[in-house]
Amino acid sequence: MNLVAVLGTVLPVFLIVAVGFLYGRRFPTDIDTANRLNMEIFTPALIFSALTAQGFQIADYWQLIVFSSLVVLGSGVLVLPFVRLLKVDWKTFVPPMMFTNSGNMGIPILLLAFGEAALPAAIVLFIVENTLHFTVGMAMVNRRASLWQVLRTPMITASVIGIAVSLTAFSVPQVVAVPIEMLGQIAIPLMLFTLGVRMVGADFSDWKLGLWGGVLAPASGLGMVLLMLPVMNLPPEQFAYLLVFAVLPPAVLNYMVAEKFAQEPRRVASIVFVANLMSIFTLFAVLAYLL
Secondary structure (H helix, E strand, O other), X not given: OOHHHHHHHHHHHHHHHHHHHHHHHHOOOOOHHHHHHHHXXXXXXHHXXXXXXXXXXXXXXXXXXXXXXXXXXXXXXXXXXXXHHHOOOHHHHHHHHHOEOHHXXXXXXXXXXXXXXXXXXXXXXXXXXXXXXXXXXXXXXXXXXXXXXXXXXXXXXXXXXXXXXXXOOOOOOHHHHHHHHHHHHHHHHHHHHHHHHHHHHOOOOOHHHHHHHHHHHHHHHHHHHHHHHHHOOOOHHHHHHHHHHHOOOEOOHHHHHHHHOOOOHHHHHHHHHHHHXXXXXXXXXXXXXXX
16 A cells, blocks of 8 residues: 555645635635535536546446446435434435535545546546436425426536537637636635535534444445446446545535525534545545555
8 A cells, every 4th residue: 555645645635625624713704605606617617628628538438427326326225224223314314425525525536546537537427426416316305396497507507518519529629628627727626625614614413423424425335336346347447436436425515405405404514524524534445445
């Protein structure tokens, strides 16, 4: 195991989160505008830029798309028996186990661990998780969620347009591609920084439930990967990406959705933030195995 390589992958991510946390504690900060800009401009720009990059072929990732989708959906099935044991509403506990931090942590972790070559796969994994979260996840918490509103979100729109462009021979002119790429470069550090600021107001009152989440989120994802191994024929590098994806902690978006629909947001906050703190050990272990 190359300890320096593992530390060089994990620590930069958590150091940026820590900077955001310390800044948020010192200077009360409203990050709603920053989050909205990231969701509506910077992240869509990152997605479009990666999908339209020279050499990107969506067909190269069809297996990764299928297996990552099964990881997300299957992990929810695996944790369902624990709902009764923990005496918690399934709408509170199951979504955070399924929908993970594929953006805030997944993209930077994969980039630091495997280099720029991993960016297209990291974006594909993010699109898979994000699309399922905005469709299946929203429907789980609120059955009246509008599919049309979901399809109109900038990240989904950027994904559809980016994939469409990648399937044609059209090349985005440099005068357009360069500023889009520059805007996209803002997304990842801003994701990490705002995650740290968001943790300033974290509610840890249900920390025991958070501990369960911190164990079951990566365990259920890893369990799905192991169950699919007999039928999996991924290239080695894509298998490594999938393994990292499978053990990521719950996405902060789970808390924001729970708050919007009054689905025990305090309990969801505890699950999300305790599990994210615990993820440093899980990610360290998985990267130590891979690197």
